[in-house]
Structure formats: structure tokens, C-alpha cells
Amino acid sequence: MRTRLLALVLLLLLAGCSSGSTRDDGRITLRFQSLAWQEESVEANRHLVNEWNAAHPDVRVEYVRGTWDSVHDQLLTAFEGGEAPDIIHDASDDLADFAYGGYLADLTGLLPARLKSAIPQRSWETTTFGDGIYGVPFLQEPRVLIANATWLRKSGVRIPTPDKPWSWAEFRRITERLSGRGTYGVAWPLKEPVSATLNLSLSAGGQLFHRGPDGKVTVRFGAADQTVPRTIHDQANTDRSASPTTLGSGGSDTLPGFFGGRYAMVPLGFSYRQQIVQQAPKGFDWQVLPAPAGAAGLTQGVSPQTLSIAEDCPHKKEAAAFLDFLLRPQNMVRLALGDWMLPTGTQALEDPALRTTRHGWATGTALAAHLRPAPAQTVRGYPEWKDKVATPALQEYYSGAIGLGELRERLEEDGNLVLARYQR
């Protein structure tokens, strides 16, 4: 019996040995690692890859699904080991290390003029490091307010539009007005408070990171940087118009309370609409509102999803041709619809499917022109500053444990010490 069991194990192991090597038939094979995960999005990617393969028998693209979880470590290992995929899907704020490390191909001379001109310069800035372009930004999402439409209508508050958004002060007044016993005007999901705070602060003219003439970056938490954190803090601690329990939650965690009538609004990424469509109870009326505006209007920071080519890829020209195909306006629309996000391409943004009022698409599309590179995009040492300094400091400030003075002190003094180490 034991001998048989051992033989079975060895047989199973040998079965696992069979390698999945590609055929050596002279065709070029490009490995495309996609991080698309939603059913419609995976479907759209697969269809586009199949269409490419059908039209290009000599350059076959192999679709491989990656995962957002640990993508940085996975890619880093693959780059170090010379086993990276040829075409890489990632987010622009993850590219700096790879670009400066020489792992990604400079796309400046590889991309066709059509693709370059299809995407606005402000989006290209998210993937430009030094003199090179290291990724094509193709999907992005603004942060919006998802609101309980019935609640808002009944309360009689002014409904904001992209043309006439709420100011931060007005937003605070309205959330206070919407709050009652056990109910809140807003639920901020701030499990990861740094990017939400920094990206929204751009609307008030906040910069936080300031690059000097010597190229070195320092943190300055000025008056404009304080508008958004102050609003959130006061909503949660002074007005009691923001639920204190959701400050440590992720976006999905706030949805049951939102559907259950506990919160009137939830600030979320644009793509969360897919979950809302799936999970909202029948008859639940919701709508998408623009995030509040400040001195700089509706401006906010984003880190678009990107497509890059590995420096080690021996067929960069063919890979760039595939990117050009994948990101044609009509294809960009398919990818955007699949991911419930906005395309970066100006022509793609004009597509009627993205201009419909259904599910708030039109509101999101109207915000596209106001999206800018996230402030931390090219700051070296940002991940450490975020994890060690900014996240705990903002969490303590939002919970009311520390005041604005201490928040500034920690962001600036501790933060600049961290950044200095990366800029010697």
C-alpha cells in the first residue's frame, strides 16, 4: 500500500514536470501580463488579444493574468531574473523605481504619433521620468461622491454638477445638514488616507511636495494643503457629520452602511460604481456627484493604469504596435467600460457610451479634463514617507488624537528627514 502511495506521488510530480514551453516555429511571441480582474474587463482584454492574434499571425500575443496584489515585488523579481513579461500592465505611481532602474523601455521613439497625440500631455507626465516615457497611461479614475439620491432630493440641498460643484466649505455645511441621530452626511473610507488626501488637496491648490531649483523635493504643509484634511477632521470630530467608524475602513466596507441608509454620501473611486450596481438593494436610487472644488476648481490627482514594455523585450517594435492596436480609441472605450474607469484618450472620451447619464458616466467624463498627475508621482522616497510618516499622522489627526499643529510638524519634520535620505 505504502509503495503504491509513493509511486502515485512520484507519478503526480512527474506529471507536473511537463513544461509549457512555447513552440519554436519562427513566430514572435509576446507575453502580455494584464492586471484586469473584473469579468467584463478580462473579457475585453481577451477579445482584443484574440483579434490581434487573428490579424497578426507572425506576432502572437500571449495573455497572462497577473494580480494587483504584490505586483511590484513580482515584477521586481522577474526583472532581476530576466524573466519579465514583454508587455506590462501596472499603475503609474509604481513605475518610477522600474524606470530609473533601467527595467522598462523608453517608449519615446517607439510609439506612433497617433497614440502620442491621442493622450493629453498631463497624462503623459504621469509616466515621464527624466527624459523618457516609460508607460502609456490608458485608464484613470477620479474620486467622486456616490450619493443616496432620494436622501439628497428630500433634504432639498443643492445638487452639485461638474459645472457648479460644491466648495469644500459648502460640502461641510451640507453634510452637517444631512446628519441626524445615528446617520451621517458622509462616510470617508480612509484606510489608506494619504493618496486620498493628497489627490483631493490639489483642488484647493495643495501641493505638499515642492521641488527646489536643485531638483530636491521637500514637504511643506501650507494653508492650501490643510483645506481637505481640516474638512475631514472637522466633519468627523466637530460636526459629527462624518461617521467616525469608517475612517479606518476600505471603500467596500462602507457600502452596506450606505445601502442601509446610514450615510448620505461616500467618497469613492469612480470604478466602485460596478460594485454599487451589483450590490445595491432593488429600488435604491443613487447618483454620482463631483468631489468638492477648491481654489483650483475640480482638479485632483490620479495615478493612471499604464502599459509598458520591458527593456529586455527583444521585439520592442512589435510590442509597441500591439499597444497601438490595444489603445485605439474604440478599443480604449471597451477597456474603460470593462473596468468602469475613464480612458485617457481624448477621442475615446467622446464616445457616447461614456457620455450617458446612466450610472454616472457623464459626471465622470466631465471630470476627466481636471485630472492631474498625483502629487507624489515622481517623488523618490514617497512610499516610505507614506507608510512611516504620513499614514499614521493622518490617521491620528482624523481620529482626533492629534491637532493640526502636530500633524504639520510630523509631515514636515519627520517627512523631510525621510525624503532627504533618498536625495543625497
Add this chain to the structure above:
Amino acid sequence: MRTSRPARIGQYTALLAYLVFLAFPFLWLLSTAFKPPRELGSLHPTWIPKDPTLNNFRQAFEEQPLLHAALNSLLAALGAAVIAVLIATPMAYVVARRRTRLAKAVTGWVVVSQAFPFVLLIIPLFLVLKNLGLINSVPGLVLVYVVWALPFALWMLAGYVRAVPPELEEAAAVDGAGRVRTLVSVTAPLLAPGIVATALFAFITAWNEFFFALVLLKTPEKQTLPVVLTHFIGAEGVADLGPLAAAAFLATLPSLVVFALIQRRITGGMLTGAVKS
């Protein structure tokens, strides 16, 4: 020694509470797996789905190659468990029985090696496996899991070896058994629960492991279950909760089956009566 009735009731209540506590995540996973999306977003979730559905399972199987991934996981976990035990058992015997400085140093190193973070090891390991042509292969993954499980397996088994009274081996020697005969006929059977427990540890560790599998396996047909499960999770932790719960529920079943099959061997009390007290 007899315990009083109230004390016994207290003990059973505490045990029951502990079992409920342990079972909670699994039962919640089971409940979630059968809930339609609208119930997943409910402010007042119920244990029993009001409108149970198999859609999550259908979607999970349609979207991901779960069975293939489960087979890959099984190969990797079984391979790691068998090989780790085969290597660790004789090593553990030597470490436990020979109280030399070298044995102590080996034990110390074993403990220290457990503190190394994955990320520190993965790049050199990746390069070694690449040179061996074992990237994107289940045997390569088995090799990594064996290396990963070996220190703890050695440490664990050494403890079991120490629990076997040396007097038994001495008695066998007095009766004329040679060293090999003593090891095979006397020591090994007494170590069986330890070997089973160690194999189980190696199996579960490999079955659940994510990061090495993510980095080492490139093509979809080689990926293991934990890697495939993350395909239901998007950027910033957003998850397709229903299919994820359904797939995760299925992924826990093999571990439970293995536990159920061999738990008696772990708790069998093989040493009972071996030594007169």
C-alpha cells in the same frame, strides 16, 4: 481524578465557545459563498442566505481554472510534504540524539533562518531556479517549499525524537538488534505521529503559500490555487466577494479532508504503555 458536574459543564461550555470561535470564519465564508450580490451589501447580514444561489460557484469556475489550479497546488503540497519529511527525519534524529556543538549550532541556525523575510530570499532563489531551468514549473516550486519547510520540520521532528525514551533503543540493542533495525523497528513507529504532524505542517504551508508561487509560476496553466484566488481581487483591495468566497471555500476543503483523515494518527498516543511508570 473526577471533576464535579458544574466544572464539567463549564469545561464543555468553554470548549463549545472555542469551537464556535474557530469555526466562525469558515462558516461565514460558507454563508457568503451562497449569497447573491445584493445580500453581500446588506447592512444586516444573515447567517443563512435569504435567497441562496450557486451563481458564485458557477462564476468562480467559469472565470478561473480552479480545478487545474487545485491539482497544481496538490502536486506542490504533496511533493513538499513527502520530500521534507524524508529529509528531515534522519536529520532530526541526529540533531536530537547527538548533543554535540554542531547539533546545537544547526538547531540555532534553524531557528534564526525562520526569521528571514520572503522578499530577502526570493531574488537569489529565483536566479538559482532559473539556472536550474526550474522557473515556471511545479517541481521548482516543490524545491522551494521543501527548503522553506525543512528548518521547521527538522525542529519539530527533533522534539518528537527527544520524546522517544532512549531506553527503548538501548533495550533493543541489548536484545541484539542492530542500529538500523532499532531505528526502523523501534524508533520509526514511535515517531509516526510526529512524522504525520510534520508532513501535515509542510502540506498546509505549501497549500496556502502565495508569494513564491506568484513569482515563480508564469503561465496560467501552472498557477496554484492561492494565486488564482487573487484574480478575484482588484486594485486597492476591491474584491469580487461572492466568487472569491466560493473559490476560497473550495480551496479550504482539501486541508480539512487531510486533517480529518489523519487527525487520529496525530493524537493516537503511540507512546502509551511503552515505558512502565
